[in-house]
Amino acid sequence: DQQVKQNSPSLSVQEGRISILNCDYTNSMFDYFLWYKKYPAEGPTFLISISSIKDKNEDGRFTVFLNKSAKHLSLHIVPSQPGDSAVYFCAASGNYGQNFVFGPGTRLSVLP
Amino acid sequence: GAGVSQSPSNKVTEKGKDVELRCDPISGHTALYWYRQSLGQGLEFLIYFQGNSAPDKSGLPSDRFSAERTGGSVSTLTIQRTQQEDSAVYLCASSSGADYGYTFGSGTRLTVV
Numbered sequence: 001d002q003q004v005k006q007n008s009p010s011l012s013v014q015e016g017r018i019s020i021l022n023c024d025y026t027n028s029m030f031d032y033f034l035w036y037k038k039y040p041a042e043g044p045t046f047l048i049s050i051s052s053i054k055d056k057n058e059d060g061r062f063t064v065f066l067n068k069s070a071k072h073l074s075l076h077i078v079p080s081q082p083g084d085s086a087v088y089f090c091a092a093s094g095n096y097g098q099n100f101v102f103g104p105g106t107r108l109s110v111l112p
Numbered sequence: 113g114a115g116v117s118q119s120p121s122n123k124v125t126e127k128g129k130d131v132e133l134r135c136d137p138i139s140g141h142t143a144l145y146w147y148r149q150s151l152g153q154g155l156e157f158l159i160y161f162q163g164n165s166a167p168d169k170s171g172l173p174s175d176r177f178s179a180e181r182t183g184g185s186v187s188t189l190t191i192q193r194t195q196q197e198d199s200a201v202y203l204c205a206s207s208s209g210a211d212y213g214y215t216f217g218s219g220t221r222l223t224v225v
Contacts, residue, residue, distance in 0.1 A: 044203070
């Protein structure tokens with residue numbers, strides 16, 4: 001049973017538009033969430049995080065929204081750039097710094 | 113070092129052979145994790161080391177998998193009697209616990225033929 005779900009395996013967006021990547025989780029004990037970006041042949045790189053005491057965290061073009069009641073978070077990228085094309089993983093933990101559970105990833109393609 | 117280093121970057125092995133994958137975490141990082149990513153799949157947790165505590169082995173898929181972390185630094189993931197379903201990218205990550213999230217290495221792509 002997947003505890004962290006990313007139901008869209010892929011997403012295509014036009015350059016300059018908004019990309020919205022979604023993530024749902026089932027474990028109500030999760031209280032810390034991360035987004036990672038992964039290019040081919042490279043390890044995932046940390047993008048942005050949010051803890052359950054917040055509902056929004058922003059870093060430049062990247063904003064993560066958390067809806068605890070719906071057990072849902074989303075990553076917004078505005079404006080999207082071709083270099084953002086990668087696989088994005090959502091990860092959740094109920095114990096900060098330990099055993100993050102990763103979703104299956106969403107492949108984002110930003111079209112020029 | 114500046115980042116998490118994994119070796120080898122690629123490994124092709126025959127079914128039934130043993131393999132060892134190495135991870136050099138960032139100096140001073142007390143936490144070390146192994147994950148694997150099979151083709152078309154997400155990141156699957158394997159094992160977690162935190163300081164001198166007993167490792168969390170709950171993600172290891174079978175007793176053919178084992179890992180050590182010597183001196184709180186370098187870690188070796190060993191897969192005995194490899195099977196074709198072990199083919200995956202094996203990723204190591206480390207964390208100081210004070211940072212947000214992990215720093216991942218580039219991974220070892222294991223192919224069992």
